[in-house]
Amino acid sequence: VKLLWFHLMPYPALPDDFKATNRSVWVDIPSSLHDPRVTAQAYDDYLDQLEQADRVGFDGICVNEHHQNGYGLMPSPNLMAAALARRTEQSAIVVMGNSLALYNPPVRVAEEMAMLDCLSDGRLVAGFPVGTPMDTTYAYGQNPATLRRKYHEAHDLIMRAWTEPDPFSFNGEFTQLRYVNLWPRPLQQPHPPVWIPGGGSVETWDWCAREQYVYCYLSYFGYKLGRATMRGFWKRVEEQGYDDNPYRAGFLQFVGVADTDEEARRLYAEPADYFYNRCLHLYPGFTDSPGYQSEATVRARVQGMVQRAAQQSSARPGAGGLPTTFDEMVEAGYIIAGSPDTVREQLEHVAKELRVGHLMMLLHFGNMSPELTAMNTDLFARKVMPGLRDVFAEHDDPWWPSGCPT
């Protein structure tokens, strides 16, 4: 199994009464709560953490894109990836990713990712999310009714820009270009591996299988609730006649390692509470723009990740809301926390049960201090990682960047 270190880069200084005094961490969060000096320090700390992950042997380091929010301070993941490309040596740099419909023209994504692939000597993974409704339709004003068409058109343009050797014209519904002729081009040929973060829609599963992309389920709610989604994915893969190589899949999981289970509870309860009660404090009115969900998804009653988060954030404790204690979060599988043996055992279970070859782990979450994050990363690398190395060793990973050590 590949072990990846995923950073959300949250704003770490939201006030204690944030949830009580603000309606949303996203879109209309008051700018008065933002102190640029805090962000400057956070960037420094967060990049240090990703560089540490590279040094201690994580297979990949991950960044992502969000806008107008205190949940994640990366409107441009490509800037972070560029900084990391020069300061890391081994890890895949997983840009998870660029929300394609937000770029005009979308060849900008093809260009910047080609730059990143060259800068990192072929270590780039190109993630193509649709993006949350908060990011795409409210913060960036994209029409939700046409967002997915625009996304797929942008995808087609980017893939052609990466792979077609000669200049071509592109006559799309949303983008028209007379001359497409990418310079520079990606180091990895024909293109960097493509990973798709998605919800639980059948259309996305089928598309990933058909295009030979990695499907990543980035759940805030852990492996127990993610099981049904991943089973659905694997069922569609099988129905379409593809093999069940576990490296077709990625999964996000919160992880906290300490010397003992009791110590983990003591150390990680506060950052977990910060994440779920401040970073995920979403206003339901910003999570369901009309048309963002496809007709098929609405008909299938699939609830999006952020809709679920908003529902939980606004529900009363005990009435469909979040677990109220850290023990309940651990019990529900939101967070895997404990001694190295506990964490290794549970992650092995997650990898095998969900059949996930790319475990994307949040070893920093909420307002976790730099010291605790460094300890979490170090303990994981020394005492958890070795015991997971052989899981799925019998499988090749054709979705891994060719510039990374094998």
Add this chain to the structure above:
Amino acid sequence: MTDRVLYLHGIGGLPARSPALDALAAHGIEVVTPVLPGFDGEPGFEPPADHLGWLARAWDALDETGALPCPVIGASVGGMIAAELAVLRPETVERLALIAPLGIWDSTIGGDDVFAVPAPLRHSMLFAGEVPDAFTHAFADLGAEEQPVAQHLAWTAAASLVWPLPDRGVATRLHRLRCPTLVVWGDEDRVAPVGYVERWPGEHVVVPGAGHLGEWDAPDDVAETLRSFLS
């Protein structure tokens, strides 16, 4: 008095016909009520990618009624479409009555975002009073399974017309307006506050106690104003 009018419904969608129009019909006027594309909640609707595409789809629906040319009444998004019809195909619109038309955005006036509230609350933003049962039970005849899907598709069509701001540049075309024009506005409109009335040419009538869909909140006042204009 005209004997026929064409009415274009507002952002709330179905039912396409409002009580004010029923009152007009009671005076012997035939009221033709096409449904704007997508607002019928039928599966498979793909919103056009741009405004011109939307106008073409809308005009297909209007032409299909065979009612044009005639006086045209448009409310909310229907007002925006009606105004475009009047300025771009002036031969089809004999008189133009607009009820709180969308189509012009001024950040100094603003307006509440009907799409930035949880879906069950959207209708409540459109009325000064209670949400009429006709909207609460829209698509109920489709059954519990399909009703939310149809409502989702109808909101999708509405949003696609005016996202992210309800302005597709009609103000730059209003100088082409040739027909007599009436603009009716509810003074309790939260979605398009009454200040916008000054941005539209024609005769202005402000209706007290009416919200964005004023023809539902104050049907008698609106019907009388329309009847007077059409006579």
